[in-house]
Amino acid sequence: MPWADGVMRHLPYFCRGQVVRGFGRGSKQLGIPTANFPEQVVDNLPADVSTGIYYGWASVGSGDVHKMVVSIGWNPYYKNTKKSMETHIMHTFKEDFYGEILNVAIVGYLRPEKNFDSLESLISAIQGDIEEAKKRLDLPEHLKLKEDSFFRVPKGKIMNGH
Ligand SMILES: Cc1cc2nc3c(=O)[nH]c(=O)nc-3n(C[C@H](O)[C@H](O)[C@H](O)COP(=O)(O)O)c2cc1C
Numbered sequence: 369m370p371w372a373d374g375v376m377r378h379l380p381y382f383c384r385g386q387v388v389r390g391f392g393r394g395s396k397q398l399g400i401p402t403a404n405f406p407e408q409v410v411d412n413l414p415a416d417v418s419t420g421i422y423y424g425w426a427s428v429g430s431g432d433v434h435k436m437v438v439s440i441g442w443n444p445y446y447k448n449t450k451k452s453m454e455t456h457i458m459h460t461f462k463e464d465f466y467g468e469i470l471n472v473a474i475v476g477y478l479r480p481e482k483n484f485d486s487l488e489s490l491i492s493a494i495q496g497d498i499e500e501a502k503k504r505l506d507l508p509e510h511l512k513l514k515e516d517s518f519f520r521v522p523k524g525k526i527m528n529g530h
């Protein structure tokens with residue numbers, strides 16, 4: 369598969385950025401909130417990291433590291449005109465964290481982005497991604513990245529970029 373070379377060469381891929389507002393659809397329409405990165409972070413992705421759905425680890429500020437799924441692309445179901453990178457963290461947070469720094473380690477690829485003929489089928493695809501990601505992240509090769517020094521962000525220190 370030609371995409372596999374391009375994608376795998378860059379994994380794990382580490383990045384951080386401030387959480388910005390998206391279209392507000394994640395929580396409201398899908399029941400699955402996604403923390404969106406600014407355009408600049410999306411533009412800095414290596415050119416041959418293809419659009420699609422990935423999984424990995426994420427933390428907010430200097431908080432705990434949790435499992436995550438991330439969608440990179442144009443959300444064909446919503447026909448976005450700008451490429452976005454959105455992370456759903458498998459953790460229940462007490463409140464929103466807009467403006468905070470999200471740290472992300474992408475460790476594996478799940479599937480390409482797809483269009484769906486109903487909101488229900490988009491939601492069940494995302495729920496399937498979440499279950500698959502949870503399983504794969506329990507593999508020892510992935511678990512070790514949870515402890516990566518990338519996530520040891522000093523408390524109180526604002527970090528941006530790489
Ligand atoms: C794991 C995951 C998989 C996704 N897969 C698709 C997809 O295949 N097609 C699509 O159009 N959008 C997909 N999305 C993106 C959602 O449409 C998007 O998160 C939603 O529109 C929320 O956007 P917002 O942050 O602007 O509110 C996916 C999102 C996640 C978290």
Ligand SMILES: Nc1ncnc2c1ncn2[C@@H]1O[C@H](COP(=O)(O)OP(=O)(O)O)[C@@H](O)[C@H]1O
Pocket residue numbers: 387388389390391392393394395396400401402403404455456457458459460461463464465466
């Ligand atoms: N588990 C979670 N994963 C991702 N974001 C979360 C989570 N819990 C709360 N949030 C908050 O919800 C926001 C995303 O909700 P969403 O409906 O996708 O709005 P937006 O379109 O502004 O991205 C995030 O920016 C974050 O502040």
Ligand SMILES: [Mg+2]
Pocket residue numbers: 390391392393394401402403404454
């Ligand atoms: Mg979002």
